[in-house]
Amino acid sequence: MDFATGLTYTLFCLLLTATLGFNSSLLTTLSLVAISLMQTAPLMMRRSKPWLATLIITLGHLLQLAFAGLVLPSQLSVPIMVYTMAVYGKRWQSFTTLGFGWIGALLATFSMFNSANSSYGFFSFDMMVSFVGLALVVTVSWTFGDLARNRRLTMKALQDHAARLENERIIERDLAAADERNHIAREMHDIVAHSLSVIITQADGARYAAVKDPSIAIDTLKTVSDTGRASLREMRRLLGVLRKDEEVANRPLPTLANIPDLVQNAETAGLDVRFGFEGSPRKELPAGAELTAYRSVQEALTNVVKHAGPNTTASVQLSWISRGLEISIEDNGRGAGSLTFDGQGYGLQGMSERVALYDGTCSASPRTGGGFTVSVFIPYSED
Template identity: 50%
Template sequence: MDRRHAIYEWFRINRFKVDLTATVILLLLFGPVYLLAGRPFLFVLSCGLLLPLAWRRTRPVPAAAVVVLVCLVQWAAGAEPVAGQIAVPLIIYATAAYGPVWASRTVLLLGILGGVMLTTREYAGSAESGILGLTIGALYTVLIWMLVLVSWTLGDLTRVRRLQLQALEDRTRRLEIEQQQERQLAAADERSHIAREMHDIVAHSLSVIITQADGARYAAAAKPELATEALATIAATGRDSLSEMRRLLGVLRNDDDSPTRPQPRLADLDELLLGFRAATLQVAFEEQGVPRRAMPAGAELTAYRTIQEALTNVIKHGGPTAKASVTLAWQGRGLQVDVVDDGRGAAADPPAAGGGNGLRGMGERIALYDGSLSAGPEQGGGFRVSAFIPYSEA
């Protein structure tokens, strides 16, 4: 099957070579007989009709023009039909199949007109007269018209099929381009997702490590056992963060052994809160109501990261004595997440270069699920982060 397809492709690509070979064969079949019969003029006419067939698909309009011109010379000279006249239906077919629309319609009209001109000349001055002569002339005219119409119809059907195949090829090409663009967009979205994940992991872990390191430095002289505990917390946090980052960056590899992306769920909140409490942040947790149905894994990840980012900001900006509370309220439409602290808030610290990515990333995550986010200082001090995530995805 592949070999047949390769042969077909070669014939389709090398049109001129195929048509030239066929033309040479026809010339050898229908040309020399007139030279052997001592009729050179008919030899020239036959060759003049057959030669344009070599360009019938690559240059259909000039080839058709040459055939029409030779036919007019033949009619004007009163020469009899020759074997090369087989080129007429072939050129009509080729023009209808591969030429422009106006040329296709023109050769159809010329073919019909040529049939009338040929039979009129043949039978107008013949011995046949009366009704018999008219009947024979009309019969030959109808036969010529049928040959012309069949040739033109087959060519037009070939044109329609060729245009359909071309449209399918163009559509396939567009689909390939669209798929490539979709892959590029997916890769860009994956990079953005990884950047947000790494920001959450690094910001949380470094905040814990910095807090523990500061506590260990101050407690090293007075209470060495506290310093030892702080260093153990730093080591454990660093190992956990490194392991999570390795799993996260594993999605950038192409091998099948790469681990999947870490997907924390709301069930992992206890472990998250223990990490913050180990970093000396007092966190209260409350869950109200029950979920009406399960939330998508991505929505739970978004809620998890929102709480993680909000508590990380408390450690960064709330001050050493800040306390925080986390409330999960299951409502009829979705999940309400509130993280409130009594610290001094982010406004008390000067903004760092490139800061604000945490809240911006939170908003982007929540917007993917048709949720809403509000964050700002509380009256009387402190800071509140409120997010609502509906059950259904966007």
């Protein structure tokens, strides 16, 4: 755009300048054409190289002073370049161009009024009016350019701010997605690991029992079927949350009241479990905290079934104290020696992460004399 408009303006000025110098000598005409070219051609690069264009145009106007009182149509490039430098030039270049414009207005005034055929004094009133008029043109051009510059910088700042907000939104979305992936991984581990452990244990028992007593195998397979259905319901609930299905997503999550059912399922799987309950709650735990307690007991019993071995006795103790809920799961099996944290230990790791969300503590360690113990503490959420 700058090249096209600058080229058009240059050709127009060259034609008018050549017409003005038609009655002059060839040298004078060529000189005027050259000066006009210097004053207009740089406009074709006024935004790509504004400072270089300003210097060339300034030089062209200085050379024009040799022709006292001469006015060329190419002098319109002065307010154009003053405006351009105010918008796109560096700050010091903008003010320098403004100074060039004022000095040029003064020199142009002297050139017009102090020519050889002029009877004006050194600095008359008419000269002052001329200087003020030319300087005002320069100043107004620079002012409009400076306003455009401030608007451009403001728009750029707003665009940068919008870009930063967009980047922050993307980062927050990625963090939320990562957190949700961890949450889903914990839920999947709790559902799948517990249910499959029970199903595998019962299936193995049914296979051996079927040799001697087929009726035992039938009861055992019923337990496998019930456990599979319960796991399927949990999976559907979890997938329903991912699909934003309100009817499925709003189904109640497991709470402390469901822990006895969890213990009963473990007993059905062949584990001897004693369940104890002490104290009374001073206030209710949040729904998420109760789900965390449920998942902690589920994970601990799953580890007992997987790692403790046969003829194992376990105990689940829930104790309400003044500061919150204490949960203890102990067993006398061989799990302390055989626990290898399959799958990078996501079970115990997930349990610790869940409990930490509610400012609780979680520890898992071998017992003195054999067995394993898991201790969980979930404090009240004090206002």
